[in-house]
Structures are given as structure tokens and as C-alpha cells.
Amino acid sequence: MDTRKPLKIALTKGRIEKNAVEIFKAIGADCRGLENKGRKLIFHDDRYNVDFVLVKAPDVLTYVEHGVVDIGIVGKDTMMEFDKNCYELMDLKFGKCKFALAGPKGKNFYEGYSRKKIATKYPHVARSYFKKLGFDIEIIKIEGSVELAPILGLSDAIVDIVETGTTLKENGLEVYNDICDISTRLIVNTASLKMKKMEIEDIVDRLKEEIVKKEQSDKSKEVIS
Ligand code: PRP
Numbered sequence: 001m002d003t004r005k006p007l008k009i010a011l012t013k014g015r016i017e018k019n020a021v022e023i024f025k026a027i028g029a030d031c032r033g034l035e036n037k038g039r040k041l042i043f044h045d046d047r048y049n050v051d052f053v054l055v056k057a058p059d060v061l062t063y064v065e066h067g068v069v070d071i072g073i074v075g076k077d078t079m080m081e082f083d084k085n086c087y088e089l090m091d092l093k094f095g096k097c098k099f100a101l102a103g104p105k106g107k108n109f110y111e112g113y114s115r116k117k118i119a120t121k122y123p124h125v126a127r128s129y130f131k132k133l134g135f136d137i138e139i140i141k142i143e144g145s146v147e148l149a150p151i152l153g154l155s156d157a158i159v160d161i162v163e164t165g166t167t168l169k170e171n172g173l174e175v176y177n178d179i180c181d182i183s184t185r186l187i188v189n190t191a192s193l194k195m196k197k198m199e200i201e202d203i204v205d206r207l208k209e210e211i212v213k214k215e216q217s218d219k220s221k222e223v224i225s
Contacts, residue, residue: 006044006051007199008069010060012078016095016184017054020073023092024052027206048203058082061187070192070200076182077161081122086187089204093211099125099179102168103150103157109176116156119149126159129179147171 011020011034024045025031033043034052043052053069057078063069065084072086075095079088099122103109109116119140120126130137140155142148147167149155158173161182168174186204193200 004049004199006049007071007196007203008051008053008063009071009073010053010055010063010069011073012057012060012075012184013054014057016073016075019094020092020184023094023207023210026210027203048199050203061086064187064189067189067191070189070196071203072187074185074187076185077122077125079185079187080180081124083124085190087190087193088185089188089193090186090208092184092186092207093215095182095184097161097163097182099129099159099182100162100175101129101157101159101177101179102147102162102173102175105172105174107156109157117154118157118159119146119155120159121146122159125179129159147173 011017021031021034024034028047029050030045030047031043031052033040034054037043037054041053044050045052053063055063057074058081060069060072060074061078061082061084064072064086073092077097077099079086080099101109101118115136115138117138117140118126118130119142121142121144123139123141126137126139140149146158146160149158150173151171157176159179162168162175165175186207188200
């Protein structure tokens, strides 16, 4: 029996949860609890002696920053919005999407002299983007379904993540400008990286192998189709 304290890994609930569980399953971790979770909050795996926790994206950063969790699986979007002290160890290459400036189809966002209003769940990202452009804007923070804001006339445009583009399309909106690409990252607490180097490296190496395998299989599928 492993007498060491389990390594703690925080996974982000929602959009990237399925892919995160899949990759840990692929490296042989016991993910049965994560797949049938009910109201449980911590799921143990014996293979790597890991405790998985499922939390909201910003909380992944908070737990890792404070060192009560060693590893976090979180989107680059959340990392850009909440500038926390966590070390990014690898790009897991799933949950790919982009940050974009979007708004009502056919409108020229840049015309006119009025100060534009931007609705977003990501005020920090939006502010930095327009600051770089030297553009003065007003930010309106929205918690979800941000596409509604320009439709209802609350804002001129939105800064949000776009994955398939379906939400924009189905609501009469379009991308004005791409801001940057996003994918899921593996982050670590810097002290954990020193203290639990071997355990962390073991998992990270296996995840790396899995990503390479998946990329090769995706490439051969592309060739066939
Ligand atoms: C995200 C994002 C868009 C949508 C984009 O919202 O804020 O609304 O997904 O995806 P698509 O390009 O594939 O249509 P999410 O589903 O995370 O929900 P929320 O708006 O309630 O936060």
C-alpha cells in the first residue's frame, strides 16, 4: 500500500471536463468516480495515488496557487483572466477555442466616435486587448450567455470565447476580430513541483505520451478522410 499522501489534482467542471477525464482514463487512472459523480467532491485513484477534485475554473487556480492542490487542469482563458501565481507545465491540446471580439452581423464596430460598450465574462482580457489597440471602451461584466448583451442593446459588442461559432451564428452575431487561441493547460503549484517532482513528472510524462498518440491518430484520420 502507498503510504504517501495522495497527489491532488483539480479538474475544471463543464466544457473541458469530459476531455480531462478521458485523458486521465487513457493513462490508466481510475476515473469511475469522476464518470458517475453524484454529489461527491473528491475521487480517489489508486494507480497514481491521486485525489481528483472537480471545481469551477477560477477555483482551480486558487487551489493550486495556495498549494492545497498540486496540479490543475484549466483553460488558458481562465488563466489570462485571473493572473494567479501558478506554473504552466504543458498544453494538453484539447478544449481548443479562441477569444474573439464579436457583435451584430454586418455592423462596422470601429465606425463613429462614441465610446463603445463591451459586454464580457472576461473584463481583464477585454481591457488588455483594447488597451493594446489604444481604444477607450466601457466594460460591462456579464456572467453568462453574453451574446444577449448586444442583442438587447446593452453593448456594442462582446469579448468571449468562440469554439464552433454556433452560438454567434444562431443569434445573428459574427466575429469582428480574433484575439488569441485558447486550449487547456496543466498547471502546477511551484512548491509541489519541487517537493513532489517524481510523482508529478510520472503523470506529466504519461499525459505527454497520450497527447502525442492522440495527435498521430487524428492525423491519420485526416489522411484517410
Ligand atoms: C461559451 C461562450 C459562448 C459559447 C461559444 O459559453 O461563452 O457562449 O460557449 O461556443 P460555440 O462557439 O461552440 O457556440 P458556455 O457554454 O461556456 O456557457 P455560458 O455562456 O453560460 O458561460
